[in-house]
Amino acid sequence: MKRISVLGSLVFAGSLSIVVMAEQGQQPPQPSVDNITVEKVKENLFVLRGGGGNTAVFVQAKGVTIVDTKNPGWGQPLLDKIKTLTDKPVTTVINTHVHFDHVSGNVVMPASAEIVGHAYTVKNIATPGTVTGLSAGQPNVFKENPGKGLPKRSFSDKLTLGSGADQVDLFHFGPAHTGGDAFVVFRAHGVMHTGDAFQAKALPIMDKNNGGSGVEYPNTIRKALNGVGKVDTIINGHTPAQTTPADMAQFADFMQAFVDHVQAGKKAGKSAEQVAKEWSTPAKFTGFAAAPPIERVMAYVYVIFDETK
Numbered sequence: 001m002k003r004i005s006v007l008g009s010l011v012f013a014g015s016l017s018i019v020v021m022a023e024q025g026q027q028p029p030q031p032s033v034d035n036i037t038v039e040k041v042k043e044n045l046f047v048l049r050g051g052g053g054n055t056a057v058f059v060q061a062k063g064v065t066i067v068d069t070k071n072p073g074w075g076q077p078l079l080d081k082i083k084t085l086t087d088k089p090v091t092t093v094i095n096t097h098v099h100f101d102h103v104s105g106n107v108v109m110p111a112s113a114e115i116v117g118h119a120y121t122v123k124n125i126a127t128p129g130t131v132t133g134l135s136a137g138q139p140n141v142f143k144e145n146p147g148k149g150l151p152k153r154s155f156s157d158k159l160t161l162g163s164g165a166d167q168v169d170l171f172h173f174g175p176a177h178t179g180g181d182a183f184v185v186f187r188a189h190g191v192m193h194t195g196d197a198f199q200a201k202a203l204p205i206m207d208k209n210n211g212g213s214g215v216e217y218p219n220t221i222r223k224a225l226n227g228v229g230k231v232d233t234i235i236n237g238h239t240p241a242q243t244t245p246a247d248m249a250q251f252a253d254f255m256q257a258f259v260d261h262v263q264a265g266k267k268a269g270k271s272a273e274q275v276a277k278e279w280s281t282p283a284k285f286t287g288f289a290a291a292p293p294i295e296r297v298m299a300y301v302y303v304i305f306d307e308t309k
């Protein structure tokens, strides 16, 4: 029983960990190379965990492509940890979305590195809105480091970088966690990094303030599953283990169940508070976290109410 509750709190604390942990009165771990762990996914492909969202590190012929750069202060420890895996320089940085726990390390990446994101992310990364459902006061490293670490290359639906063993495909399928969610496929390995669009087996943040959507969320996840080609392993935003397309399909069903619950409540004339109180993780979604605190559920109920005419 103890293991289950620890996992539940990890999954919850995993999303925008600084803000959420602060709200819970907890101290997040300090930025340090020793607080970053390495999981090998496939040959030359790793997940570096700790200090924000999961970072994928892909060692290529002439350099390193990384996906997401963690919380403020964690960029340098991340680079130091990458040095324990390879001598090659970071040449490409991909940001899956605008949230600070995925982009703040950008400011210490090599100036020669190309930083890439979806057009929405590139446009809004330095001036994001307050994350829907969380309290204000999220850090913004781009304010303190004007002009540094900003992505310059953008895409709208699909972009392919490199070829052969080095090929990386970026996709966007519409709004979900934010308005600029990128799905990143390491083609030769059949591995996808989903960012927080699939952050964990838990109710995700539906960040309307940053272009996200509740109603579209399950549709976008299904489009991604059907649209990225063959993958067998999924690195997600915060989960401490790799997942599979079957897990992601189950997550799409879970999101659909939430949207259906909220829309049925609205149709029945219930208040947002009532609808939120009546939500609990359906039993058939084994391994999914319990519902987050009521205020957070309510924030997402409001998102779906607004989107349902």
Ligand SMILES: [Zn+2]
Pocket (backbone or CB within 6 Å): 016, 097, 099, 177, 196
């Ligand atoms: Zn996020």
